[in-house]
Amino acid sequence: MKKKTSWIYILAVFFLILWSVGPILWSFVMSITTQKELYSANTIFPTEPTFDNYQDLLTLNSRSGKSFIRGMSNSLISSAYSILIILPLAVFSAYAFSRIKFRGRDIMRTGLLITFVVPVFATIIALYQMFGAWDLLDKKIGLIAIYASSFFPLNVWMLSNYFASLPKELEEAAWLDGCNRLQSLFRIILPVSTPVLFTSALIIFLSTWNQFLIPLIMAPSPNTKPLTVVITEYVTKNTQDFGMISAGGLIALIPPAIIAIVFRKYIASGLVSGATKG
Secondary structure: OHHHHHHHHHHHHHHHHHHHHHHHHHHHHHHOOOHHHHOOOOOOOOOOOOOHHHHHHOOOOOHHHHHHHHHHHHHHHHHHHHHHHHHHHHHHHHHHHHHOOOOOHHHHHHHHHHHHHOOHHHHHHHHHHHHHHOOOOOOHHHHHHHHHHHHHHHHHHHHHHHHHHOOHHHHHHHHHOOOOHHHHHHHHHOHHHHHHHHHHHHHHHHHHHOOOHHHHHHOOOOOOOOHHHHHHOOEOOOOEOHHHHHHHHHHHHHHHHHHHHHOHHHHHHHHHHHHHOO
16 A cells, blocks of 8 residues: 555656646757747657757847847846835835734735735726826836835735744843844844745745736837747747747746745745744
8 A cells, every 4th residue: 555655656746747847848849949840740859959049049149139138137127126125115014014013003914915915907007097197108117116016015924924923032132132123123033034035035036027918018118128028029920939939938937947946945944934924
């Protein structure tokens, strides 16, 4: 019975890995296959692999390379500024909700959680009209403002749960040593909250990096559109460059994959702490 269970477990893990990695491997095969072979019914794997798609995307000499690199730069800028704006605000808000008792705290927290479950797409028309009136359409600052308002509630909820789980005695000891609330936050709370802070930053980065519909509507010009929108432009009414799309998608996976691998230790513990404690 035990041997049978182990085989079931091995098969389940194998199919899970195949389900997760299979599309990535197939995208790589498509990215090194010529356009002619992609439309051929006689081959599955390329007979003459080529890395021309990657070369075109990563060089400024080609039109597709210029748009791709500019799109990646736009995505990195939006993600970085979103982290710099959301994370400090979320830290202070979460600390207030979890540690300070004030009138209306529960109402404010409930209202913040309600905005978390309202999808931004439900307000996209109103946002478009507001941004048009404020001259924020097709500008990075407008996109970043939408991202900040969209991802702020989730990070406040996660950080406040974690802060609430920390023993109050840590801060009380700091207060006895002469620290005020702000000093205890920076000297006591934040140093022991490194895992959940890394997790929060990664969630912001991935959420911003993967955005498609919002920038498609709010940022249509080459100077502002992110990488996700640029990649889709390799499919037009008359042409479908699947090799270029696959190569672009794989390159777009690299930044979040590197961050996840480097900080996997903090991310794993941060997800558990932020989600279950409170």
